[in-house]
Amino acid sequence: MEAAPTSRSENKRSRPPRNAAATRQRILAAAVGEFAANGFSGARIENIARAGKSNIRMIYHHFGSKDQLYIEVLEHVLDQLREDELGLDFEHVSPREGVHRIFDFIHGHFASHPELMSLLSSENLNKAAFLQRSTRIPERASPVIAALATLLRRGAELGVFRSDVDPLHLYVTIVSLAYFHRSNAYTLSQIFRHDLLDPAWQLQHREQAREMVFAFLAPVNA
Structure with a gap:
């Protein structure tokens, strides 16, 4: 039937x-x-x-609109960075370990999210014209700088960090150490005839960059 x-x-x-x-x-x-x-x-x-x-x-x-879609793309990739940064444990570790975690996280995040580097480079060419229209991104950035400021203050009180470090300057320095050699890897590799994307070179550069950060943070008279 x-x-x-x-x-x-x-x-x-x-x-x-x-x-x-x-x-x-x-x-x-x-x-x-x-x-x-x-x-x-x-x-x-x-x-x-x-x-x-x-x-x-x-x-x-x-x-x-295309404009609004692009703004939400920028917000999305930066939100991913901020969410993971704020998920790091800063309260139950030493100041040195806290900064160590921030450094390793940022370095690893840029390595695993090349799209973030491309989008930031592109938006820099736009002179941040689209980022200026976002209210979410500045609000999300503030807690990260505040957490880093707390680590620096605790470190200075314990005598393991110098006391005159600005958290925003330090954050930008860490990002630049994680970003520049990757965002310019093709041109630098060609100029110096050395593969900067080689995993062994990347690892060596990360270790050197980390040492530079902690050498800078060390108390002046240490």
């Missing part, structure tokens, strides 16, 4: 609801790759739609 034909309304009711959050996340992930590879100007919405298994209409539905 044949089954009775299913009405159109019954078909609609039986379909699972579209997962808007999953669609949004697919689009965002695709946009990270597209903007990292091509910058804001070179990125194409149709490429994002194809990679995100969506369509252009849905991109504008979820994000409103």
Whole structure:
């Protein structure tokens, strides 16, 4: 006996609801790759739609514009960095171990997230025109600097750190030591005829950079 034909309304009711959050996340992930590879100007919405298994209409539905999508991409990659930084345990370790963890985390994060380097380099070329429109990013950065300031203060009180270190200066120094040799690896490798992306070279450079940070932090009369 044949089954009775299913009405159109019954078909609609039986379909699972579209997962808007999953669609949004697919689009965002695709946009990270597209903007990292091509910058804001070179990125194409149709490429994002194809990679995100969506369509252009849905991109504008979820994000409103290419500008806003790009801003949310920047917020997303920096949020990942901040979330993981703030997840580090600073309260139950010595000041030296705390700074050690920050250094190793930042160094490792840039190694495993090359898209972050590409996006930051691209936005620097834009003179941070899009980052200026984000309120989330400055708010998320403040707790990280505050945590580092606490470690520096505790270290100075214990006599293991010098007392005149500015936490923002130190943070920027650590980021630069984790960032520059990677973001410029291709040009530097060509100039010096040495593969700066070689894992052994990267490891040696990390150890040297870490030693430089702690040599700087040591008390002046130590």
